[in-house]
Amino acid sequence: MLSSVSGWAAETRQLPVLPLLPSELSAAMPAKVKGWKLKQATAKNTYTKWIQTRGTRVFESEPKRKGETPLTLRVKLTDTGRFYPSVQHLSALAKRQEDDAGAGSLRKRVAGLKGSEQGFPDGRRQVRLLLEGRYIVEFLLPPGFKDAQLDLFLDAFNFRVLKGKKGKPVKKLPATFTMRSIDELKPERNRSYQMAIITAEEVKEMLEQILAVDPSIAEDE
Numbered sequence: 001m002l003s004s005v006s007g008w009a010a011e012t013r014q015l016p017v018l019p020l021l022p023s024e025l026s027a028a029m030p031a032k033v034k035g036w037k038l039k040q041a042t043a044k045n046t047y048t049k050w051i052q053t054r055g056t057r058v059f060e061s062e063p064k065r066k067g068e069t070p071l072t073l074r075v076k077l078t079d080t081g082r083f084y085p086s087v088q089h090l091s092a093l094a095k096r097q098e099d100d101a102g103a104g105s106l107r108k109r110v111a112g113l114k115g116s117e118q119g120f121p122d123g124r125r126q127v128r129l130l131l132e133g134r135y136i137v138e139f140l141l142p143p144g145f146k147d148a149q150l151d152l153f154l155d156a157f158n159f160r161v162l163k164g165k166k167g168k169p170v171k172k173l174p175a176t177f178t179m180r181s182i183d184e185l186k187p188e189r190n191r192s193y194q195m196a197i198i199t200a201e202e203v204k205e206m207l208e209q210i211l212a213v214d215p216s217i218a219e220d221e
Contacts, residue, residue: 014133017167018174019045019053019079022182024165029055029077030156035149036061036073044181047195050083051177059153071145075153076138081167090116090130135162173197 019025022043031038040058045051054076061071080086118126123143127150130136139153176194183189 014082015169015171016050016081016083017169018177019051019081019167020162020165022053022055022180024161025053025055025077025079026182026184027161028158029057030059030075030153031057033059033152033156035152038185039072041184042182043184045177045179047179049085050081051173051179052081052083052086053079071142073142073145073153074140076136076140077157078136078138080134080136082134087130087133087136090128090136131159132162 022045026041026043029041029043031041036059038057039060040056043053043055045053055078057075059073059075061073063070078086116128120126125141125145127139127141128136129138137157139150141150174197176196178192179195180192181190
């Protein structure tokens with residue numbers, strides 16, 4: 001599976017695009033993984049300088065022996081819309097670590113996908129992969145997770161539904177955008193709302209117009 005998606009890595013800096021709908025991104029997420037039970041399946045739009053779409057799946061391992069504590073694994077897939085600041089760090093990090101002899105074995109396995117691995121004191125590990133210079137796949141692996149099982153989760157993705165969805169490059173966001181949130185296991189929680197997008201310059205211009213009508217607003221109390 002790793003070799004089948006390794007050709008997606010891209011370095012070129014391009015204009016961003018608007019991200020996929022949460023339902024479109026969700027269609028690429030893993031739903032069934034042998035030995036694991038799906039506990040959460042959500043996707044939503046987020047905004048931090050650019051609109052993104054993020055899908056989240058939480059899986060719980062099915063214990064093989066009585067009294068065995070199940071493991072919890074979280075998978076995220078983010079459509080950054082090719083917004084450069086969102087992918088710059090991961091791409092640069094992977095490049096710096098290419099020849100790092102001390103890198104973990106799992107990080108070496110996914111290096112061809114522009115991947116990085118980070119360990120935490122509690123034994124958890126975060127593995128991140130950059131695809132198409134746009135999509136970020138993130139695994140939060142529990143202590144005791146066997147690296148070979150990562151292939152099961154990668155195989156469970158349906159990356160084919162993302163191919164060909166390039167989108168039209170845009171220089172700035174639209175004036176309004178419909179933000180959506182879906183929950184596949186509890187669809188009654190699905191939500192959407194309109195978000196107005198305004199720049200700092202537009203805020204300044206608006207305040208100047210308000211003050212021109214009523215200068216007393218700027219007076220100290």
